[in-house]
Amino acid sequence: MVTRLILVGLLSLCSPSSSQECNRALVENMDFPGSDIISLYSPDVKHCQLLCTQHPSCSFFTFVCDWTTDAWHFYCYLKSTPSGQPNTQTPMQGATSGFSLKACNLDQKPCLSEVYQNVDFPGADYRFLFTADSEECQRVCTQDPACQFFTFAQENFSDKKIRYKCHLKFSWNVARTPIIVRKAGATSGFSHKVHQTEYFDKECQRKLFPSTDIPGNDFLSLPAVSPEHCQILCSAHPRCTYFTHNRNSFSCYLKNNPDEMVTSATEAGTSGLPHRSCQLDGNWATVAHEGIDFKGSDIRDEAADNAEACQRKCTEDPHCQFYTYVTSWHRCFLKRVITMPAPPKVTKVTNASSGFSLKNCF
Ligand SMILES: *[C@@H]1O[C@H](CO)[C@@H](O)[C@H](O)[C@H]1NC(C)=O
Numbered sequence: 001m002v003t004r005l006i007l008v009g010l011l012s013l014c015s016p017s018s019s020q021e022c023n024r025a026l027v028e029n030m031d032f033p034g035s036d037i038i039s040l041y042s043p044d045v046k047h048c049q050l051l052c053t054q055h056p057s058c059s060f061f062t063f064v065c066d067w068t069t070d071a072w073h074f075y076c077y078l079k080s081t082p083s084g085q086p087n088t089q090t091p092m093q094g095a096t097s098g099f100s101l102k103a104c105n106l107d108q109k110p111c112l113s114e115v116y117q118n119v120d121f122p123g124a125d126y127r128f129l130f131t132a133d134s135e136e137c138q139r140v141c142t143q144d145p146a147c148q149f150f151t152f153a154q155e156n157f158s159d160k161k162i163r164y165k166c167h168l169k170f171s172w173n174v175a176r177t178p179i180i181v182r183k184a185g186a187t188s189g190f191s192h193k194v195h196q197t198e199y200f201d202k203e204c205q206r207k208l209f210p211s212t213d214i215p216g217n218d219f220l221s222l223p224a225v226s227p228e229h230c231q232i233l234c235s236a237h238p239r240c241t242y243f244t245h246n247r248n249s250f251s252c253y254l255k256n257n258p259d260e261m262v263t264s265a266t267e268a269g270t271s272g273l274p275h276r277s278c279q280l281d282g283n284w285a286t287v288a289h290e291g292i293d294f295k296g297s298d299i300r301d302e303a304a305d306n307a308e309a310c311q312r313k314c315t316e317d318p319h320c321q322f323y324t325y326v327t328s329w330h331r332c333f334l335k336r337v338i339t340m341p342a343p344p345k346v347t348k349v350t351n352a353s354s355g356f357s358l359k360n361c362f
Contacts, residue, residue: 059079109340118353299320
């Protein structure tokens, strides 16, 4: 009896834990080498772990602070293997490794309350002001709907001209579909749960101008499946004053010119204005787009009888933001992208402090 118990114990110790299990363990001074999907920047191991959790295919990660060319950078290496487990583990001073928390039932909008001393989040600026201290800078960021993170130059910052300067910064907090292609037999759409994020009394007026181009003033072009989807992207971006969507190329052109708006007639374009300070209606997200593939960004795929069943799977899965159903295979592909605040770069800079909006903390 005793030997059997020991044997069972040994078996459970040695059996590979499935990638479906919630594993919050962090392994310090350890690298999980290879199997990289992408390297992102991240200020600490907790944030890096959340990036891995929000990335569609990341199952584990290594976080490390490295000297490159001119500065210390904080890197978050997102990794994946078919088993969901690292192939090897190598001791490495200063590196911390761990696993995706996809199986842990986490809040999809994490509260990131830490303020990082001597850290800069360079880039992604959209607004500047001078504030008494970093707490005030963080409060302004929290109250500005577009602000996701900030950097504050402290009173002893080396460049005297920008002491007390508060830099408000943006990263995408709504689902983008990175690749949209036409594909016979494919149907794509969105989770019905995403995008119902703002809390205003007033319903948004959908201001679209059919068969209209607003030429010029582009600052960003990204894929959108419909003018309504393009409008969501424009509404999320602090610099977007209006947009044009091309239904042939699925291009969404975000434009910035707060002074004037000059329109012209076009066949393939729909233009429009962003929503501001109003409650989005989610109806646009319930449309199923036939003959469209939202390529890549797969979390996983499952059998499903039809596109409606696939859409329901996506809406029920807290991680799924959009889906593609392939009729001939009866396969449902559940998809997502990172929507938490993600600075484009994270470096060590003396007497600067950086942090995140506290919107998700109340
Ligand atoms: C940072 O602040 C300290 C304390 O005021 C000061 O001694 C130091 O020179 C500053 N360093 C830089 C690089 O700004």
